[in-house]
Amino acid sequence: MTAIVVYIDQLDASGKLSVTATQLLTVARGAGEAVAVVAGGVAPELLNELGAYGVSRVLHSEQAELGQFLVAPKADLVAQAAAAVAASAVLVDNSAAGKEIAARVGVALNAGVITDAVSVSYDGEALVAHKSVLAGSYTVEARATSAVAVISVKAHSVEAAPAAAAVIPAVELVDVAFAPSSLAARVVTRTPRAASGRPELEDARIIVAGGRGVDGDFTPVEELADVLGAAVGASRAATDAGWISHASQVGQTGKKVSPQLYISVGISGAIQQKAGMQTSKLIVAVNKDAESPIFEIADFGIVGDLFKVLPQAVEEIKKRRG
Numbered sequence: 001m002t003a004i005v006v007y008i009d010q011l012d013a014s015g016k017l018s019v020t021a022t023q024l025l026t027v028a029r030g031a032g033e034a035v036a037v038v039a040g041g042v043a044p045e046l047l048n049e050l051g052a053y054g055v056s057r058v059l060h061s062e063q064a065e066l067g068q069f070l071v072a073p074k075a076d077l078v079a080q081a082a083a084a085v086a087a088s089a090v091l092v093d094n095s096a097a098g099k100e101i102a103a104r105v106g107v108a109l110n111a112g113v114i115t116d117a118v119s120v121s122y123d124g125e126a127l128v129a130h131k132s133v134l135a136g137s138y139t140v141e142a143r144a145t146s147a148v149a150v151i152s153v154k155a156h157s158v159e160a161a162p163a164a165a166a167v168i169p170a171v172e173l174v175d176v177a178f179a180p181s182s183l184a185a186r187v188v189t190r191t192p193r194a195a196s197g198r199p200e201l202e203d204a205r206i207i208v209a210g211g212r213g214v215d216g217d218f219t220p221v222e223e224l225a226d227v228l229g230a231a232v233g234a235s236r237a238a239t240d241a242g243w244i245s246h247a248s249q250v251g252q253t254g255k256k257v258s259p260q261l262y263i264s265v266g267i268s269g270a271i272q273q274k275a276g277m278q279t280s281k282l283i284v285a286v287n288k289d290a291e292s293p294i295f296e297i298a299d300f301g302i303v304g305d306l307f308k309v310l311p312q313a314v315e316e317i318k319k320r321r322g
């Protein structure tokens with residue numbers, strides 16, 4: 001059975017798998033032998049979780065360089081681990097770091113690299129990546145023609161499902177030979193972002209996003225997000241105005257997300273915004289202009305003033321939850 005490597009970052013030693021990692025492991029297990037490559041330690045809880053998702057081998061390294069430099073040393077680890085298990089595919093998350101790792105691993109292994117996959121299927125021979133391209137106008141299927149495929153996959157590509165029977169993974173320590181160029185840019189200081197208590201945009205099952213229509217006041221958007229346990233996103237008009245951090249921007253030059261539910265609030269639906277959210281499973285739009293282009297892609301639309309609609313939604317959700 002061919003080995004499918006899934007990269008997992010544990011440098012923060014959280015000891016938990018991210019939602020996206022559980023989804024990637026589910027894909028890997030369906031197409032071959034799931035092998036986890038972990039940057040950092042493998043705590044007993046993590047090993048149990050990996051075993052529950054059917055991972056048979058865990059290759060990891062705790063070498064200090066992995067945390068002291070930018071992304072390149074992690075790519076060295078993934079490339080060398082993938083070569084050691086003769087992997088036919090490497091799966092990484094679709095974050096900026098994940099995509100950089102994908103590119104570097106692709107170069108190291110002479111592998112075809114496919115980024116921004118919305119989902120991944122297995123055709124009996126190889127992994128097939130499904131992508132939304134040209135600002136969401138087309139959906140394409142892509143398959144690497146090289147011996148190894150490297151695919152970065154958006155969150156919610158599949159429903160994460162534990163294996164029918166848990167296994168006890170074999171743990172192997174990798175002694176990574178770092179390329180000199182990988183150690184060229186050292187991290188000198190880290191400032192942790194203040195925790196919002198909300199899920200990360202890329203991991204969230206529900207996103208409530210606000211645009212210029214919020215007119216500087218994200219309170220209604222945040223209140224709706226909090227009753228739904230959702231992440232808060234934004235259009236570029238809102239981030240450029242400084243109403244919310246650029247890390248919240250969704251779109252062509254922001255994050256590309258595919259949540260189960262995307263609630264678009266006071267956003268017109270420009271092509272560059274759609275490029276980042278059009279693959280959401282269900283889109284609900286709130287906009288006071290019935291002619292707004294966002295309604296062309298919305299599954300449900302509410303024509304109205306967000307400052308009236310959102311508080312009513314929050315009140316109703318709270319009432320129904322008792």
Ligand SMILES: Cc1cc2nc3c(=O)[nH]c(=O)nc-3n(C[C@H](O)[C@H](O)[C@H](O)COP(=O)(O)OP(=O)(O)OC[C@H]3O[C@@H](n4cnc5c(N)ncnc54)[C@H](O)[C@@H]3O)c2cc1C
Pocket residue numbers: 210211212213214234235236237238249250251252253254255265266267268269270271272273276286287288289292304305306307
């Ligand atoms: C190269 C390039 C890259 C870009 N990348 C991105 C990107 O990554 N992400 C992105 O989002 N944009 C991006 N843009 C910008 C994009 O073209 C749009 O300008 C932007 O998305 C508009 O944001 P908006 O919909 O919030 O604002 P607007 O287009 O001004 O729309 C505001 C909407 O709010 C509605 N509204 C106003 N008041 C209310 C109210 N009280 N209640 C309900 N609705 C209300 C209005 O009817 C309107 O539809 C990019 C542009 C370029 C050129």
